[in-house]
Amino acid sequence: MTMMAPAPAGVDDGSPLWLRGGYRLLFGAGALWAALVVALWVGAFGGRWTLPTATAPLAWHQHEMLFGYLGAVIGGFVSAAMPNWTGRPTVTGWRVAAVVALWLAARLAILFSATVPPLVGAALDILYLLLLLAYAAHEIFVSGNRNKPILIVLFLFAVACALDHAAMMGAIADPMLGMRMGLAMILLLISLIGGRIIPAFTRNWLMRQGRGDDLPTLPNRFDLAVIGATALALAAWIVGPASPVAAGLLIGAGALHAVRLARWAGLKALRDPLVFVLHLSYAWLPAGLILLGCAMLHPLLPVSSAIHALGAGAMGAMTLAVMTRATRGHSGRPLEADRATVLIYILVHLGALLRVIAPLLPFDYLLVIAVAGGLWAAAFLLFLLVYVPMAVRPAPA
Numbered sequence: 001m002t003m004m005a006p007a008p009a010g011v012d013d014g015s016p017l018w019l020r021g022g023y024r025l026l027f028g029a030g031a032l033w034a035a036l037v038v039a040l041w042v043g044a045f046g047g048r049w050t051l052p053t054a055t056a057p058l059a060w061h062q063h064e065m066l067f068g069y070l071g072a073v074i075g076g077f078v079s080a081a082m083p084n085w086t087g088r089p090t091v092t093g094w095r096v097a098a099v100v101a102l103w104l105a106a107r108l109a110i111l112f113s114a115t116v117p118p119l120v121g122a123a124l125d126i127l128y129l130l131l132l133l134a135y136a137a138h139e140i141f142v143s144g145n146r147n148k149p150i151l152i153v154l155f156l157f158a159v160a161c162a163l164d165h166a167a168m169m170g171a172i173a174d175p176m177l178g179m180r181m182g183l184a185m186i187l188l189l190i191s192l193i194g195g196r197i198i199p200a201f202t203r204n205w206l207m208r209q210g211r212g213d214d215l216p217t218l219p220n221r222f223d224l225a226v227i228g229a230t231a232l233a234l235a236a237w238i239v240g241p242a243s244p245v246a247a248g249l250l251i252g253a254g255a256l257h258a259v260r261l262a263r264w265a266g267l268k269a270l271r272d273p274l275v276f277v278l279h280l281s282y283a284w285l286p287a288g289l290i291l292l293g294c295a296m297l298h299p300l301l302p303v304s305s306a307i308h309a310l311g312a313g314a315m316g317a318m319t320l321a322v323m324t325r326a327t328r329g330h331s332g333r334p335l336e337a338d339r340a341t342v343l344i345y346i347l348v349h350l351g352a353l354l355r356v357i358a359p360l361l362p363f364d365y366l367l368v369i370a371v372a373g374g375l376w377a378a379a380f381l382l383f384l385l386v387y388v389p390m391a392v393r394p395a396p397a
Contacts, residue, residue: 015093018392022079025100027323028388030072035377037064042373054113055168066182067161073319086143102128122165129158157185184234198278199264205275217263226256247296254289273337277321277345284313305356312352327387332395340386344379351376
C-alpha cells in the first residue's frame with residue numbers, strides 16, 4: 001500500500017491535469033470545507049450567526065466534519081491509491097468532475113437544508129459514498145487485489161452516513177448512532193492503513209540513511225490482534241456508549257495501539273518531518289481511545305474532549321499527513337517537507353491539543369474554542385494555499 005510513486009496513467013482523453021485523478025480536487029476541496037465548517041460552527045456556537053440548516057448546528061458540524069470533510073479525503077485517497085494497488089489506469093476527465101460536483105452538491109444541500117428538502121442532501125451524500133465504494137470494489141475485484149477489507153469499512157461508513165441523516169430527520173431514536181459508527185470506521189481505516197504505510201515509510205527512510213539496524217517491525221500477527229481488539233472495542237462502544245465494558249475495551253485497545261506505535265521506531269525518523277508526522281499523528285489514536293474509555297468511567301475530561309482527540313487529533317492530523325505526502329508523491333515533487341509543510345503540521349496538532357484540554361484551562365471557554373478552531377482551520381487553509389497548486393500544475397522541470 002504505497003502513495004509515493006505516481007499512479008499509472010489513465011487513457012489520454014485530453015483532460016486537463018486537474019482532472020487526472022480525483023485527489024487533485026478532492027483534497028483541496030476537503031481542506032477548504034474543513035476550515036469553513038469550523039469557522040461556521042464557532043460563529044454559530046458563539047451566537048454570532050444562525051446557520052441555514054434544518055438541524056441543530058452541532059449535529060451539522062459533526063456530520064460535515066465526519067462525512068463531509070472525511071468523505072472528500074477518502075475519495076481523494078481512493079483515487080490516488082487504487083491505481084497503485086491494482087495497476088489499473090487513473091480515472092480522469094468528466095468522471096472526476098462529476099464526482100467532485102456530487103460531493104459539493106451534497107455539502108450545499110445539507111448546509112441549506114432549511115430550504116432544500118433534507119432528503120435531497122441525504123440522497124446526494126449517500127450516493128457519493130456509494131459511488132466511491134462501487135469504484136473501489138470494481139478495481140479491487142477486477143485486479144484481484146488483496147485490499148478487500150477496505151470495502152467492508154467503506155460500506156459501513158456509507159451505512160453510518162445514512163443512519164446519521166435518519167437521526168437528523170428524527171427517524172431513529174439514538175441521535176448519535178450514525179456518528180459513533182462513522183467515527184469507528186474512520187478509526188479502523190487509520191489502524192489498517194497507518195499500520196502499513198507508517199512502518200514501511202519509516203523503514204525505507206532509515207535504509208536510505210544507511211541505518212539498517214533495529215528497523216520498524218512490519219505488520220504481523222500482533223497487528224492483526226490490535227486491529228481485532230480495536231474493532232471489538234469500537235463495536236461495544238457503538239452499541240453501548242455508556243457501558244463500563246466498552247470503556248475497558250477502549251482503554252485496552254488504546255494501550256495496544258501505544259505498544260504498536262512504539263514498535264515502529266518513530267523517534268529515529270525525527271529528522272524527516274514527512275515521516276515523523278505520521279507517527280505523531282497516529283499517537284492521537286491510542287491517546288484518544290484511552291481518554292474516551294476513561295471519560296466514560298470517570299470524566300476528569302468530558303467525552304467531547306476524547307472525541308476531539310480522535311477527530312481533530314487522529315483524523316485531522318493523519319489526513320493532513322497523508323494528503324501532503326500523497327500530493328507530493330503523485331505530482332512528482334520531492335518527498336521533502338518545507339517550512340510551510342512543517343507549519344501545517346504544527347498548527348493542526350496545536351489546534352487539536354488546545355481543543356482537547358480546553359475544559360481544563362482557566363480561560364473563557366468560548367475564547368479557547370475559537371482559538372483552537374482558528375489554529376486547526378489555519379492548517380487546512382495553509383494546505384490549500386501550498387498544496388493545491390502542486391496538485392493542479394505540472395512539476396517544475
